[in-house]
Amino acid sequence: MGSTDHVNIRIKAVSTTTLRPPDSPVPAPALPAQSVNAPVFVPKIPIPTSSPPPVSAPNAIQYLHSQSSSSSSGTGDLQEDLTAYDEYGYPLVNGEPHIDTLVGQMQAVEVNPYDSPQLMGYDGPDTLDVFYTPQAPFVRQPLQYHLYTQPRPDTLQRRFFISDSIRDDLQKRSETIQTAPAPGLGLPEEIQGYHSLIPIEPVVSDKRKMGTFSTVTYRAINSKDGLPYVLRRVEMDSDDSDFRLGQQAAFSAIEAWAKIRHSNIVPVREAFTTRAFGDSSLVVVYDYFPNSQTLYEAHLKPKAPQFQNGRLQSQNVRLIERTLWSYIIQLAGAIKAVHDAGLAVRVVDVTKILVTSKNRIRINCCGLYDVLMFEARQDVAMLQHEDLQMLGKVVFSLGCYNVSPLNNIPRSLETITRQYSQDVRNVAVYLINKPDRHKTINHLIEIISPRVMKELEENEAELMSELENGRLVRLLCKFGFINERPEFARDARWSETGDRYMVKLFRDYVFHQVDEHGRPVVNLSHVLTCLNKLDAGSEEKIMLVSRDEQSCLVVSFKDVKTNMESAFNDLSSGYAG
Numbered sequence: 340m341g342s343t344d345h346v347n348i349r350i351k352a353v354s355t356t357t358l359r360p361p362d363s364p365v366p367a368p369a370l371p372a373q374s375v376n377a378p379v380f381v382p383k384i385p386i387p388t389s390s391p392p393p394v395s396a397p398n399a400i401q402y403l404h405s406q407s408s409s410s411s412s413g414t415g416d417l418q419e420d421l422t423a424y425d426e427y428g429y430p431l432v433n434g435e436p437h438i439d440t441l442v443g444q445m446q447a448v449e450v451n452p453y454d455s456p457q458l459m460g461y462d463g464p465d466t467l468d469v470f471y472t473p474q475a476p477f478v479r480q481p482l483q484y485h486l487y488t489q490p491r492p493d494t495l496q497r498r499f500f501i502s503d504s505i506r507d508d509l510q511k512r513s514e515t516i517q518t519a520p521a522p523g524l525g526l527p528e529e530i531q532g533y534h535s536l537i538p539i540e541p542v543v544s545d546k547r548k549m550g551t552f553s554t555v556t557y558r559a560i561n562s563k564d565g566l567p568y569v570l571r572r573v574e575m576d577s578d579d580s581d582f583r584l585g586q587q588a589a590f591s592a593i594e595a596w597a598k599i600r601h602s603n604i605v606p607v608r609e610a611f612t613t614r615a616f617g618d619s620s621l622v623v624v625y626d627y628f629p630n631s632q633t634l635y636e637a638h639l640k641p642k643a644p645q646f647q648n649g650r651l652q653s654q655n656v657r658l659i660e661r662t663l664w665s666y667i668i669q670l671a672g673a674i675k676a677v678h679d680a681g682l683a684v685r686v687v688d689v690t691k692i693l694v695t696s697k698n699r700i701r702i703n704c705c706g707l708y709d710v711l712m713f714e715a716r717q718d719v720a721m722l723q724h725e726d727l728q729m730l731g732k733v734v735f736s737l738g739c740y741n742v743s744p745l746n747n748i749p750r751s752l753e754t755i756t757r758q759y760s761q762d763v764r765n766v767a768v769y770l771i772n773k774p775d776r777h778k779t780i781n782h783l784i785e786i787i788s789p790r791v792m793k794e795l796e797e798n799e800a801e802l803m804s805e806l807e808n809g810r811l812v813r814l815l816c817k818f819g820f821i822n823e824r825p826e827f828a829r830d831a832r833w834s835e836t837g838d839r840y841m842v843k844l845f846r847d848y849v850f851h852q853v854d855e856h857g858r859p860v861v862n863l864s865h866v867l868t869c870l871n872k873l874d875a876g877s878e879e880k881i882m883l884v885s886r887d888e889q890s891c892l893v894v895s896f897k898d899v900k901t902n903m904e905s906a907f908n909d910l911s912s913g914y915a916g
């Protein structure tokens with residue numbers, strides 16, 4: 340794939356500017372002017388010009404390419420293209436730009452250029468074309484996550500690196516966090532130190548949520564720490580809010596919530612009232628967990644059936660027992676933390692529990708009811724009993740695949756008994772039973788304790804890989820500190836003698852080996868093996884060869900380790916030559 344191929348591919352995108360209507364805005368050229376003289380790119384693959392097929396990943400490229408080809412056939416089409424070109428183009432849901440839809444679309448057009456043999460190399464249509472078509476809702480280049488890291492030897496993967504799916508997931512989340520707000524959203528520029536507001540979900544104006552209150556969620560950046568947060572805004576009638584929220588005591592619960600830190604609770608940061616939205620709103624600030632879904636969205640929302648093996652099949656799958664137990668344990672842990680703090684959760688509901696990563700859930704919207712229902716002053720013990728009953732409903736919902744499982748309890752029980760073990764049934768029944776003196780969160784945890792131990796064992800494996808590669812990064816840092824220090828460049832005592840010389844040659848041995856044809860050997864297994872033996876101080880001997888190949892040293896990994904430690908100690912104690 341020569342460099343001219345690159346030019347050919349991109350030239351399609353910029354050549355259309357010659358047909359631009361005189362007063363249209365011109366997108367900044369992607370290439371220097373001289374590239375425009377490069378030969379016109381002619382794709383080798385025949386391109387269909389009929390009406391576009393649905394955008395499934397492999398088809399997307401062909402379809403989008405055909406759009407781009409036909410757009411050069413006349414200025415009319417092109418004008419449409421340019422009018423539709425909006426570098427901040429956010430997808431609209433109910434007329435509102437919507438961050439999660441945007442990110443979803445970004446992921447939808449992510450196409451792995453190497454997946455299809457037809458698309459190998461740069462001769463095929465260019466995925467970048469997507470940004471120059473009228474359909475393109477944004478111009479950012481989709482990231483090819485699989486290209487971020489080199490393939491690793493399979494045998495080493497489990498020990499030293501987190502799995503590719505987790506890495507992909509983390510990269511996508513980080514990308515969501517970086518999404519910039521679109522101009523023209525009509526949102527306040529800044530509220531109480533939060534800026535760059537973007538609605539997280541479509542704003543449905545006529546829907547009442549959180550009981551009788553209407554809530555809208557935004558992602559916003561905090562000016563002090565630069566981190567993203569969720570602002571959950573509750574629109575209130577002016578009289579209502581003045582009356583209810585005028586009392587500072589209504590916010591005291593938020594202070595108590597802000598102190599609770601639990602891995603299964605979305606942390607509450609603060610709450611305030613504002614008129615910045617043109618009305619009287621209460622805003623509660625929570626930590627932001629990019630790309631999370633509610634339990635309802637993840638497991639209960641009906642999914643459109645899809646063709647599989649030639650048959651239309653339902654995409655809704657029953658939650659496996661292991662995951663159901665994991666959820667029960669996490670929720671029980673969260674509720675215990677809240678009850679121990681003398682509070683009640685008040686919203687244990689499938690639409691208010693977030694799945695923030697694989698099988699990790701967190702209770703959301705905590706504290707909101709405490710402010711909104713401040714005057715009701717309900718008995719905490721009673722509210723805590725209700726938490727357990729609400730947890731029971733969640734278990735039934737997930738187990739029966741039904742958002743209202745308690746409308747027909749005998750039938751729901753029958754489903755649970757058929758699908759899950761007796762233990763699940765017992766816990767579900769215990770939770771929805773009427774409150775009694777013994778029914779507390781501590782008692783529930785006693786009942787499920789054997790399952791808790793099992794869950795704990797499973798969580799540690801992934802962490803081990805991080806422990807291992809963290810250890811090796813520390814060794815690499817020491818190499819970095821010791822070798823090639825510019826201030827000692829002329830000091831032969833530093834790099835060409837004793838301890839440091841051996842470390843320098845060892846570094847060559849690990850990273851700079853060449854094969855019999857003089858080609859660099861790039862072998863991650865060799866590097867990891869050497870670093871591990873070095874870390875362990877192995878007695879195994881290796882031969883280090885000087886760069887001029889005139890001398891060699893036979894040393895053990897243990898010798899190198901000792902010398903490296905000594906050189907590093909020299910540095911940290913302020914060696915100055």
Ligand SMILES: Nc1ncnc2c1ncn2[C@@H]1O[C@H](COP(=O)(O)OP(=O)(O)OP(=O)(O)O)[C@@H](O)[C@H]1O
Nearest residue numbers: 539540548556569625626627628629631632633690
């Ligand atoms: N703290 C958060 N971090 C990241 N995303 C969040 C957070 N809180 C909510 N969201 C996102 O906002 C979306 C809407 O949340 P919300 O609590 O309003 O749920 P909902 O399904 O719309 O419930 P309701 O039926 O009450 O509207 C969720 O899908 C979730 O992805």
